[in-house]
Amino acid sequence: MQPQHIIFLTLGTVMLALLIWAPGMEYTIEESTLSFYRAIDELPAGSLVLVGADFDVENRAEILPQMEAVLRHLMEPDRDLRIISISMWDQGPMVMDVFLRRIGDELGRTYGTDYVNLGYAPGVHTMIRLISHDFRGAFARDFSGTPLDELPIMAEAGGILDIPMIVDFADRESGPIIYLEQVKTQNPQIKVLASINAASFPPLEPYLQSGQVDGAVVGLKGAAEYEELMGMEGLGKRGMDTQSVGQVLIMALIIAGNVAALIIARRKKGRVAG
Amino acid sequence: MTLVGVWIAALLTLAIGSLLWKQNPAFRLAEHILIGFTAGHLVVINYYNVVNTGIKPLLYDGRLLNIVPIIIGALFYMRFSKRFAWLTRIPLSFFFGISGAVGIIGALDASIRQQVAATVLPLITSYSSPWGSFTFLDVNNAIIIAGTICTLTYFFMTKRHTGIIGGTARVGRYFIMITLGARFGAVVMSRMSLLYERLYFLLHDWLHILK
Numbered sequence: 001m002q003p004q005h006i007i008f009l010t011l012g013t014v015m016l017a018l019l020i021w022a023p024g025m026e027y028t029i030e031e032s033t034l035s036f037y038r039a040i041d042e043l044p045a046g047s048l049v050l051v052g053a054d055f056d057v058e059n060r061a062e063i064l065p066q067m068e069a070v071l072r073h074l075m076e077p078d079r080d081l082r083i084i085s086i087s088m089w090d091q092g093p094m095v096m097d098v099f100l101r102r103i104g105d106e107l108g109r110t111y112g113t114d115y116v117n118l119g120y121a122p123g124v125h126t127m128i129r130l131i132s133h134d135f136r137g138a139f140a141r142d143f144s145g146t147p148l149d150e151l152p153i154m155a156e157a158g159g160i161l162d163i164p165m166i167v168d169f170a171d172r173e174s175g176p177i178i179y180l181e182q183v184k185t186q187n188p189q190i191k192v193l194a195s196i197n198a199a200s201f202p203p204l205e206p207y208l209q210s211g212q213v214d215g216a217v218v219g220l221k222g223a224a225e226y227e228e229l230m231g232m233e234g235l236g237k238r239g240m241d242t243q244s245v246g247q248v249l250i251m252a253l254i255i256a257g258n259v260a261a262l263i264i265a266r267r268k269k270g271r272v273a274g
Numbered sequence: 275m276t277l278v279g280v281w282i283a284a285l286l287t288l289a290i291g292s293l294l295w296k297q298n299p300a301f302r303l304a305e306h307i308l309i310g311f312t313a314g315h316l317v318v319i320n321y322y323n324v325v326n327t328g329i330k331p332l333l334y335d336g337r338l339l340n341i342v343p344i345i346i347g348a349l350f351y352m353r354f355s356k357r358f359a360w361l362t363r364i365p366l367s368f369f370f371g372i373s374g375a376v377g378i379i380g381a382l383d384a385s386i387r388q389q390v391a392a393t394v395l396p397l398i399t400s401y402s403s404p405w406g407s408f409t410f411l412d413v414n415n416a417i418i419i420a421g422t423i424c425t426l427t428y429f430f431m432t433k434r435h436t437g438i439i440g441g442t443a444r445v446g447r448y449f450i451m452i453t454l455g456a457r458f459g460a461v462v463m464s465r466m467s468l469l470y471e472r473l474y475f476l477l478h479d480w481l482h483i484l485k
Contacts, residue, residue, distance in 0.1 A: 061471030181380025199464035210392030220467040246466040
């Protein structure tokens with residue numbers, strides 16, 4: 001057995017044990033998550049919201065628990081918000097479609113009237129610029145192939161500049177940044193919220209600090225925080241134990257590895273001097 | 275997910291995970307399935323995209339101008355002909371020209387002007403309390419300003435890094451190292467989540483051990 005096998009085995013065993021044991025560690029809610037939650041709460045009833053599905057399925061572990069909690073918030077019947085979902089990359093729309101329809105059915109929302117999934121269109125920056133005034137610039141049909149003219153929600157939706165809020169589920173910082181660059185620069189009143197995986201958050205943080213991004217749900221912890229705010233149980237909360245202890249274990253391994261490297265270097269130096 | 279779907283996903287998860295032990299045929303099979311699926315998915319999505327947004331509106335809605343981007347886009351396929359390969363330069367120049375221009379006009383404001391404006395911060399902060407007013411250095415703002423200046427100096431390549439410039443660049447390098455450390459920490463956090471999700475799937479959806 002190689003040293004790396006011992007590391008994998010330890011990590012796997014610890015995480016498995018915590019998943020079964022589930023001690024329920026405590027955590028605090030970040031200000032960025034609260035801002036995200038409040039922004040949706042304060043949106044007037046009947047408003048349109050653009051939901052970006054800018055992720056690949058490989059990052060589902062963090063994005064899907066975030067989506068479950070945030071979409072439930074957006075689709076609450078009393079709130080009466082209408083959702084238009086689009087994607088700059090190809091894999092997001094199929095997952096978004098499943099989530100929108102499942103949560104929509106549970107909460108009594110109607111496809112085509114209360115929410116719609118337009119799917120993916122190529123072009124990234126150019127596509128977003130193209131739909132500034134009319135979604136039909138890049139989308140002729142929705143994700144299921146229905147022409148936009150047959151969807152009541154699209155009759156009142158002009159372009160992306162007419163929508164007061166963008167919620168972007170992204171596994172790369174470029175997703176929300178493109179909305180800032182192509183949309184918010186044209187209409188600074190539009191709120192941009194980012195629901196993003198932890199690995200992509202550091203480059204986005206300056207935009208949050210500057211107030212360009214109005215709120216952020218970050219990683220699995222962000223999902224857990226949002227579940228807490230929504231008063232629901234989900235994969236985010238459940239994953240906090242394994243996440244916390246797994247990270248402590250990685251930190252311990254980094255420290256142990258560095259101490260070992262230091263000892264080996266000193267021994268070698270001693271041998272050369274001797 | 276159906277029972278068959280859960281079993282396929284579980285077996286593929288185990289096959290991919292088996293790489294942790296060593297390279298093996300099960301891992302390679304799962305890897306090839308993933309690559310094939312991703313490529314196939316992209317082809318299908320883009321096929322329908324061209325048909326729905328380009329060809330159908332041209333044929334059924336009378337949007338005759340669609341013929342222009344369709345022809346320009348089709349020129350990409352000229353790369354398979356030695357004689358006409360030069361024609362691919364036309365769509366490429368459109369592609370670089372338009373996407374570059376659109377990207378730059380947005381970035382100039384959101385990622386340069388507004389980000390520079392965000393570094394114009396007060397270094398001195400006043401705090402009023404029942405016991406009087408206090409004035410002190412705002413450490414967070416000082417770090418943001420110093421970090422930006424020092425890091426930019428590190429990338430200042432046309433002047434030898436000696437003297438004040440050298441010292442500032444050295445501090446800039448430390449800021450970059452801290453940033454990379456933060457980024458690595460965030461990546462570890464993401465990977466832990468991936469491992470958790472897969473373990474949860476195996477125990478909950480596949481083996482039904484977790485409730």
